Amino acid sequence: MHVNDPYAPQTPLEGVLHAFTRIGRRLKSKQPGDTIDHSAHLVLFVLRCNGALRLSDLAARMEIDASTASRHVRALEQAGLIQRSADPDDGRAFRVELTEQGTAEWEAAAKRRMELLTQAMEGWTDSDIATFEKLMTRFADGVTSIVDERGEGRAWADKGWTAAMAAQHGTAPHDAAHQNTEKNVENR
Numbered sequence: 001m002h003v004n005d006p007y008a009p010q011t012p013l014e015g016v017l018h019a020f021t022r023i024g025r026r027l028k029s030k031q032p033g034d035t036i037d038h039s040a041h042l043v044l045f046v047l048r049c050n051g052a053l054r055l056s057d058l059a060a061r062m063e064i065d066a067s068t069a070s071r072h073v074r075a076l077e078q079a080g081l082i083q084r085s086a087d088p089d090d091g092r093a094f095r096v097e098l099t100e101q102g103t104a105e106w107e108a109a110a111k112r113r114m115e116l117l118t119q120a121m122e123g124w125t126d127s128d129i130a131t132f133e134k135l136m137t138r139f140a141d142g143v144t145s146i147v148d149e150r151g152e153g154r155a156w157a158d159k160g161w162t163a164a165m166a167a168q169h170g171t172a173p174h175d176a177a178h179q180n181t182e183k184n185v186e187n188r
Contacts, residue, residue: 031112036079036105043072044081044098044106052097054087081105 009015028038036044046061047053053061059069073096076082081102087093098106121129 027113027116031109031116033112034109036076036081036109040072040076040081041106041109043069043076044102044109047082047096047098048103048106052085052095054093054095058096076102 007018009018030037034041042062043058046058050057050061055069055073056066058073059066062069073082073084077084077096080099082096083099084094084096087095121132124132
């Protein structure tokens with residue numbers, strides 16, 4: 001194989017890496033109807049999953065430096081998607097939180113991505129979807145565990161979509177994911 005030959009995965013593990021690269025790039029790209037970029041969407045995602053946070057906590061959960069988080073916060077605040085509020089534990093500090101418009105923007109963007117996933121799984125059985133969800137969750141748990149063992153801290157997305165949906169619906173995270181998947185399959 002030469003350096004400029006087309007790449008084809010040689011093992012199942014290489015195939016997984018290749019698939020994640022292709023999927024990640026497409027899920028991060030703007031979808032039709034998106035009004036904010038991927039990095040802004042991540043700020044909204046972290047705030048939606050965790051509620052109001054101090055700027056330093058937001059930066060830590062996103063695994064970025066405080067100055068970068070501050071730039072995102074300023075831009076999203078100017079757009080009316082987040083707002084600052086006094087920190088009840090420390091009057092000198094502030095927290096950032098979603099506005100109603102920010103929540104609506106995040107939910108609309110998440111819905112567009114769920115529609116993409118639903119379309120990609122067109123024709124899958126409920127059993128296929130449930131198996132895929134279990135394997136992906138198992139994989140994500142494995143990666144998270146390895147990163148945590150290295151002392152690199154917990155990833156910002158550990159709570160993820162499932163926890164946000166569970167909180168919204170008052171169910172266990174696995175139940176929320178299953179209900180959401182079933183709802184999307186029914187709405188095809």
